[in-house]
Amino acid sequence: MKDIVLEMSNITKVYNGVKALDHVSIKIKRGEVYGLVGNNGAGKTTLMRLIAGQTELQEGTIKLFGETNEVMIRTSRRRMGVLIEEPGFYKNMTAAENLEYFRIQFGIPGKEVVSEVLKEVGLENTGKKKYKQFSLGMKQRLGIALALLHTPELLILDEPINGLDPAGIIEVRQTLLEINKRRNTTILIASHILAEMANIATTYGFLSNGKLLEEITAAELAEKCSVYLDIIVDDPKSMCILLEKEMHYKNFKVYPNQHIHLYEGLEESNRICELAVSNKIGVVGIVRQVVNLENYYMSIVEGC
């Protein structure tokens, strides 16, 4: 079994009487890319700040690399790399000069780590170009490089693709996937760009209004994210018998409000409709639905 890098249990964080996090529990396994998904104000940054020790823990427990004791957690944080807001890079310095400055500040041994991480994030050829001349994507990748400088086992990134153009998004995505694969670095990433999260996350935590609605692996989600016929009839029980006996379908489920989700026979909506009508079942609608990460998130938010 994969070991647990981070476990947060029953975390509640209140700002001025408002719950930014409400009894949130998450578990992140080694090697995972854990996508924290949530709309604005869901509590993503607050959760990350708590892990990084940037805001005080009020209620709940954190277990980081197996440590629960406050002093030991503080030491364990050295095994993490964090990019929550834009680091204070010097505008007139190059990528290498900036990283060298922080390497010395942090007391990280070995000058060569600078060129190594620059290569890893694809900034090895930026030469004399100064930070102020960088594109947003380059700036983000330099931020990731800084977080990687001390070879962390867990990388925490808050909205690393926010504001990037499509090319920038692809570059950051490739960088993260490479780091995850090559170094086996566990990544916790927050984003509200769900289409992109779907490209990298191996597990999702869905947050809304400070509550964790669901924690689900990408494989489990893939099973749920499918194309199906949404059949709405006035007698779902009889309809199910017909689907099974007359159409020989097995792959369907009954949902509240007289909905049946049929995962096969997607081209047969006319025949299904005729079958219902000839058996005096009232058909409200038969609609082809596609579930992706975005509408899955919306469905669980609305279902609360």
Ligand SMILES: Nc1ncnc2c1ncn2[C@@H]1O[C@H](COP(=O)(O)OP(=O)(O)OP(=O)(O)O)[C@@H](O)[C@H]1O
């Ligand atoms: N330092 C703070 N003081 C007061 N309220 C705060 C503070 N930080 C966060 N909050 C509040 O806590 C809630 C959660 O905010 P948080 O920034 O964690 O959400 P988020 O999911 O990261 O949102 P976004 O995507 O907009 O950054 C919000 O209602 C926010 O206003």
